[in-house]
Amino acid sequence: MKRTVAAILLAGGALALLPWLRLPLFYESFLYLVFHWIVLATSWNILSGYSGYFSFGHGAFFGAGMYTTAALGTRLDWPFLATLPVAALIAAAMGVVLGAVIFRVKRVRGELFALATLAFTFVVGTIVLNTPIDGGPGMSLASVAVPKLGPSVPGTFYLIALSLAVATVLLAYLIARAKLGTGLFAIHDDEDAAEVMGVPTFRYKLGAFAISCALAGAAGGIHALFVSYVTVGETFSITVPLSVVLMSVLGGTRHWAGPAVGATVITALLYAFTTGDHALVGKAVFGGVLIVVILFMPEGVLGFLVARTRGRVEPMLGAVEPPRATRATRDIGHDMLVARDVRKSFRGVQALDGVSLTVREGEILALLGPNGSGKSTFINVVSGHYRANGGSIRFAGQDIADWDAHRIARAGIARTYQIPRPFAHLSVLANVALPAMFGAAALDAREARRDAHRWLEFTGLAPYAHALPTDLNLHQRKFLELARALASRPRLLLLDEVLSGLTPGEINGAVELIRAIREQGATIVFVEHVMRAVLALSDRLVVLDHGVVLAEGAATTVLSNPDVVTAFLGTAHA
Amino acid sequence: MPSSTLLAQSILSGLFIGALYGLLGLGLSLSWGLLRQISLAHFALAFLAAYLCYQLSHVMDPLATLVIIVPLFALIGVAIQWVFARFRVSPFNSLLVTFGLTVIVEAIIQGIWTADFRKLESSYGAAKFKIGALYVPVPELMTLVAALALAFGVHAVLRHTDLGRALRATAEDGPIAAAFGMNQKALALGLAGLCAAFAGIAGVCIALSYTLAPSQIYAWIGVVFATVMLGGLGGAIGPLVAGFVIGVSESVTMAVISPAWAPLVSFSLLILVLLLKPGSSR
Numbered sequence: 001m002k003r004t005v006a007a008i009l010l011a012g013g014a015l016a017l018l019p020w021l022r023l024p025l026f027y028e029s030f031l032y033l034v035f036h037w038i039v040l041a042t043s044w045n046i047l048s049g050y051s052g053y054f055s056f057g058h059g060a061f062f063g064a065g066m067y068t069t070a071a072l073g074t075r076l077d078w079p080f081l082a083t084l085p086v087a088a089l090i091a092a093a094m095g096v097v098l099g100a101v102i103f104r105v106k107r108v109r110g111e112l113f114a115l116a117t118l119a120f121t122f123v124v125g126t127i128v129l130n131t132p133i134d135g136g137p138g139m140s141l142a143s144v145a146v147p148k149l150g151p152s153v154p155g156t157f158y159l160i161a162l163s164l165a166v167a168t169v170l171l172a173y174l175i176a177r178a179k180l181g182t183g184l185f186a187i188h189d190d191e192d193a194a195e196v197m198g199v200p201t202f203r204y205k206l207g208a209f210a211i212s213c214a215l216a217g218a219a220g221g222i223h224a225l226f227v228s229y230v231t232v233g234e235t236f237s238i239t240v241p242l243s244v245v246l247m248s249v250l251g252g253t254r255h256w257a258g259p260a261v262g263a264t265v266i267t268a269l270l271y272a273f274t275t276g277d278h279a280l281v282g283k284a285v286f287g288g289v290l291i292v293v294i295l296f297m298p299e300g301v302l303g304f305l306v307a308r309t310r311g312r313v314e315p316m317l318g319a320v321e322p323p324r325a326t327r328a329t330r331d332i333g334h335d336m337l338v339a340r341d342v343r344k345s346f347r348g349v350q351a352l353d354g355v356s357l358t359v360r361e362g363e364i365l366a367l368l369g370p371n372g373s374g375k376s377t378f379i380n381v382v383s384g385h386y387r388a389n390g391g392s393i394r395f396a397g398q399d400i401a402d403w404d405a406h407r408i409a410r411a412g413i414a415r416t417y418q419i420p421r422p423f424a425h426l427s428v429l430a431n432v433a434l435p436a437m438f439g440a441a442a443l444d445a446r447e448a449r450r451d452a453h454r455w456l457e458f459t460g461l462a463p464y465a466h467a468l469p470t471d472l473n474l475h476q477r478k479f480l481e482l483a484r485a486l487a488s489r490p491r492l493l494l495l496d497e498v499l500s501g502l503t504p505g506e507i508n509g510a511v512e513l514i515r516a517i518r519e520q521g522a523t524i525v526f527v528e529h530v531m532r533a534v535l536a537l538s539d540r541l542v543v544l545d546h547g548v549v550l551a552e553g554a555a556t557t558v559l560s561n562p563d564v565v566t567a568f569l570g571t572a573h574a
Numbered sequence: 575m576p577s578s579t580l581l582a583q584s585i586l587s588g589l590f591i592g593a594l595y596g597l598l599g600l601g602l603s604l605s606w607g608l609l610r611q612i613s614l615a616h617f618a619l620a621f622l623a624a625y626l627c628y629q630l631s632h633v634m635d636p637l638a639t640l641v642i643i644v645p646l647f648a649l650i651g652v653a654i655q656w657v658f659a660r661f662r663v664s665p666f667n668s669l670l671v672t673f674g675l676t677v678i679v680e681a682i683i684q685g686i687w688t689a690d691f692r693k694l695e696s697s698y699g700a701a702k703f704k705i706g707a708l709y710v711p712v713p714e715l716m717t718l719v720a721a722l723a724l725a726f727g728v729h730a731v732l733r734h735t736d737l738g739r740a741l742r743a744t745a746e747d748g749p750i751a752a753a754f755g756m757n758q759k760a761l762a763l764g765l766a767g768l769c770a771a772f773a774g775i776a777g778v779c780i781a782l783s784y785t786l787a788p789s790q791i792y793a794w795i796g797v798v799f800a801t802v803m804l805g806g807l808g809g810a811i812g813p814l815v816a817g818f819v820i821g822v823s824e825s826v827t828m829a830v831i832s833p834a835w836a837p838l839v840s841f842s843l844l845i846l847v848l849l850l851k852p853g854s855s856r
Contacts, residue, residue, distance in 0.1 A: 054666065105849050111612070111665075115803045116848045119841040122796055126838040136834070238795055242673065249670055280685045287677030294670045295661045 001177055005170065012166035019155030028154040034267045035161035036223060039168045040240065041247040041259035043215035046172055047208040048245075049253030050181060052188035053109070057098070057117025059240035060124045061091040061213040065220025066230050067133055073144035073225070081147055084221045091217025092210045094124075099209040103202055109191070118241065125236025138231035141224055157226050164222065168215050169260055175208070176256040179437060179445065184208055185254070186434055189423035196383050198409035198438030198488065250293055252300025254425065261301055336361045336523055337382070337492055342391035342401070344374075344381050351377040353547035354391065359492065359525055364518055366538035366555075367527045370567055373544040375527040376418060379494045382525075383415040384408040396491070412440040414490035416481040418497040418527075422469035428480060429465040432456060432487045439488020448487075455483040459513065475506050479513075486517065493517070495526035499533050511536055543567065579707045584829035585822055590714035592814075592821025593721040594779060598794060599801040599813035600725060601772035607808020608745040609762055609769075610665045611658060614795065615672035616773050618679035621791045623647060623777025625687055628694045628786060636696045636782060637716075643774040651770025652763050659762060676791060684788045692786045699782070713782035720775060721814055728810035741765060745808060797837075800844045819843070 019028060040062060048054045065087035072078040072086060098120055102108050108116055128134050150156040175181045183204045186194035195201045224230050243266070244259070251262025269289060273282025297304040337359040344352040352374045359365050367375045380386045382393060384405030393401045400408050414435065422431050432452035436443045443451060456462045459479040464472060472480060478498050485493055495514070499507050511533050518524060518537075528534050534541070534555070541558040543550040545567040551558045558564060598620060605611045623643050630639040654675070663671055693699075701712035732738035744751040744758050752758045780786070801820055805812030823843060824836040 101849065108848055111606075111807075112803065112848055115799060116845055118796060119800060119844045119848075122837045122841045123845070126835060126841075130832070130834050130838075238792060245666075246670055246673065249666065280681045283684075284678045284681040287674040287681065290674035290677070291671050294667050294674070295657070295663070298661075298664060298667050 004173060008166060008170050008173065012162060015162055016159060019150040019152065019158055022151075025152060025154045028152070028158040030267075030271060032154065032157045032161050032226065033271075034264055035158070035165040036219060036226075037243065037247060037263035037267050038165045038260045039161070039215055039219040041244045041251075041263040042165075042168045042172045042256075043212045043219070044241075044244040045248045045253055045256075045259040046175055046215075047184075047205070047212040049248050049259065050176065050184035050188065051205060051208060053205065054114045054245065055117040055209075055212075056114045056238075056241040056245070057120045058212075058216055058244050059236055059238070060117070060121040061095055061216040062220040062223075062240050063121075063124065063128070063232075063235040064091040064094055065217030066224040066235055067128055067139070067220075068217070069221035069224040070139040070141055070230050071133060073141055074139060079147070080144055080225055084218050087221030088214040088218040091220065092214035095209045095213030096206060099206045103205050103209075118238070121236050121241070125232050128236070129232040134230075134232055138229055141228045141230070144225055144228075146225065157222070160222055161219075164215070164218055165260075169257065171211065171215070172259075173256040175211070177445075180204060180207065182430075182434060182437060182445070185426060186423050188254075189425050190421050192385060192405075193417065193421040193423070194434075195405040196385055196409060196415060197435040197484065198406045198440075199434075200404070200406045202404070246290065249300055250290070252302035252304070252306070254299070255302040255306060258300050258302045265301070334361045335359075336396065337525075338394040339378075339382070340392045340394075342378070342381060342393060343389045344377055344386060345389055350547050352381065352388070355544065355547065355549055356391075357542050357549055357552065359523060361523055362521060363539040364514075364524045364526065364537050366534045366541045367525060367544065368529075368534065368541055369544035369550070372546075373567075374547040375544055376496055377547075378544070379415055379496045379525070379527060382408075383413060383494055385415075406438070409435075409439050409488060410442070412489075412491035413494065414439060414485040414488045414492075415494035416478075416485050416496055416498055418500065420469075420474075420477040420481045422472075422477060422480055422484075424469055426469075427466050428461060428469060428472070429453065429456065431469060431480060432483045435484050435488035439490065441487065441489035452483075452487055455487045458486070458516075459483040460509075474501055475503075478502065478510075482510075482513065491523060493522050493524045495524060495528075497527055497529065499528055499530045507533060580829055581826070583708055584825045586708055586710070587714075588822030588825035589818055590711070590718055590821070591825065592818040593714075593718040594776065594783075594817070595798055595801045595821055596725060596805075596814035596817030597717065597721040597772070597776045597779060598798045599805060599817055600721075600728065600810060601769040601776070602798060603802045603805060603807055603809060603813045604728070604765060604772075605769045606802065607806075608741055608765055609655070609658075610745075611663070611668040611672075611766075612665055613672045613769070614669060615654070615675040615679065616769070617791050617794055617798070618676040619647060619650065619770055619773035620777040620780060621786065621788070622679050622683060623774040624781035624784075624786055625683055625692070625777075627778045627781040628687075628692055631694050631696055631781075636694060636698065636778065640775065640778055643778060644771045647774035647777075648767035648771040651767040651773075654770070655763050655766030658766075659759060680788050680791055683791075687786075687788075689788055694781045694786075696782070711783070713779070717779040717783065720779060721817075724772065724775070725810045725814040732810060742808075797840065800840060804844055804847055 040058065044055065044058045068087040068090045069080070069083040072083040073080055102113065102116055129136060146153050146156055148156065150159045183194065183199040186199055187201055187204065191201055247262035247266050248259040249262070250266060251260065252258030269286050273286045299307060335358050340356050342352050342355045355374065355378060367378065369375050377386065381388045384403060388401050391401065392399050395411060395413065400411065423434070426434070429449065429452050432455050433448040436448035436451045437445060441451070453462070453465065456465050459482055461476060461479055461483060464476065469477060469480060482498060499510055502510060507530060514524065514537055538555060540553060541555050542552045543558060543564050550567055551561045551564050598616065602613060602616050605613050626643055627636055627639045630642065658668065698713050702709050732742060740751070740756045741761055744756055744761055748758050797820065801816045802813055804820065805816030820840040823839045827836045827839045
């Protein structure tokens, strides 16, 4: 990690010497454009590439920066360099306001997010055009003095853009390696699952968006003086968002350096092909190159290269004792989770119609019921995946019914999904390390990886640590779900049909595993149809039917309850 | 406040421009919703068709060019889809590939017809008639009729025929639909051909009413995307209605406030719809 940082800084330092080499001025202007696009593409990638929220609104933030510098420099006679932080700040503020609205609406993902941000660009552009900010004719920055940093004016722009580019790439690298980056990559693959594992998705998206917008705003401020004349038509167009998307995807959006590579390649290609005598042919060739690259390297240039070097496996730790599944404080027999009159409806279907039940510290509680009785909904409500319409859920003394899922995860509740939902682009190891970082365990990245290795040993997945989840079979993916839930070191573990779809032999193994988890003192609620496992594992049973608790108690009494028999088998027609 | 005649005239012209938005949006919506491809090339194809219509109009009636343009563009669409299927292009990558295609088409257009403005001169061009106090230009009316006919035609096919059901099922879950015996590949090829043919028809409509320039390819992207999203992906009537809404709101804003404010109305409308559509919050 330190080596990469040093390499980036060293490369920046070496490039900073270029203006004193007295090369033809053209090089500095060309390289200025390369750095300009590196900043825009890399900053875009911090939100959009990492988290998968493809924004087509980068032009709005870039434009906000341009007009901030133009207005401050010409109307208020601010020195140019002083306008740049303000440009960044205003762009970031716009991003935060937009994000605070748009990220609240769960449905606005994917193409809808792309479109909403594109529309935002045109709205901002129209406002700028029609208000005294611009007023129509555009703004000239001829009166703004270019600070003297390099030996020439192009040299100065070169140096300013270079510094911002180095800072941006460095930031993109550090974020990718930090907790923020891990969270964003998880959001990319499965946002709901990430939230349930403790990733504060809303905050992370907003934070990444603010950083992304601030950098775009600063780049806009510099560019305003570089072009020295800003117009709405040139600024708030589809060109900026389209270009940054192209560059990032070409380079590889999952890699911190991808956008920089893409920006360099495309700027150079455009320059090489569209200037000179055969501009039209060059343009067509440019289009052709783009098509061929995307067809043959759909993950981008760096994605392609990284995939080819995958398989170099880092040394595995030897067999170790698994870490304790739960946090130490325990008080066996006390009420841990108390649900009172919990209600949840989906468009008229009352999935939970006033469920009240109690989970005691240290026990294994089986949740039974026919299909559609509300078992999985109950798990979803407790884990925060859905929000209850009514009732209270007290966990360790606090009412968590209105909490966001990530907060519930941190408080010590982990769950598995009935249909495994691994993060498709993360390795098996990273999949397990993520909840160790974000869940109740709250480990740092290195400890989380070490812990994850142990959980993989514990669940028998160690040989697949560096495989992708798609390489696992169903049985292994179910165990991966289990390993992920355990890695967060929950106080309460919710298992949603971990055994379904497994062969009898696999079920025996899984039952042993759950026993072993319980030996370590975890409290477990599990939803299951496999009666053999239910009888082998559970201390108590709760039977749900049509969203209400039908029976509760020890296995033998509950299963001989006539209501329960009717719910499962129907009424006999004598 | 403008007079009621001016207002009515601007609503009418809003309907006409909205019809063109809807017509362009139809092909885009079908390929996006049913094939999961975001085809920027749709606009390039439309303008290529417009230029072809312009060129052929020297020797034949502009409307007769449809006989050549429609099958030709259907073929182009099929060819593109064949490549997309061969390489399993993802939705966002389809955006990039079709952008590359757009750049190539733009270069071709510029190479053949130069970057200068071109205007198709025909007997339809200036034709208009009057209903009450309102002027109705004939080319725009033809666009409206074409948009209505195609939208309702496609809607009927999607809703009421086996072919339409097969298409919708394939869009919903390709592998499952294939397991039920639907020829996914052939359906996709056919649909892509149809979308490109629609781009061809839209191109002829553009040639009849508007001045052509290669750079115009990009001018329509924002507003037509808005139309498609507002109208819903994969539908036929939706984009047309959305086109009318956006077209009318734009031209009324132009008449009542000022032309410069027009984009604000349509795009604010779009953002609001995106945020407030039912079922949006958890």
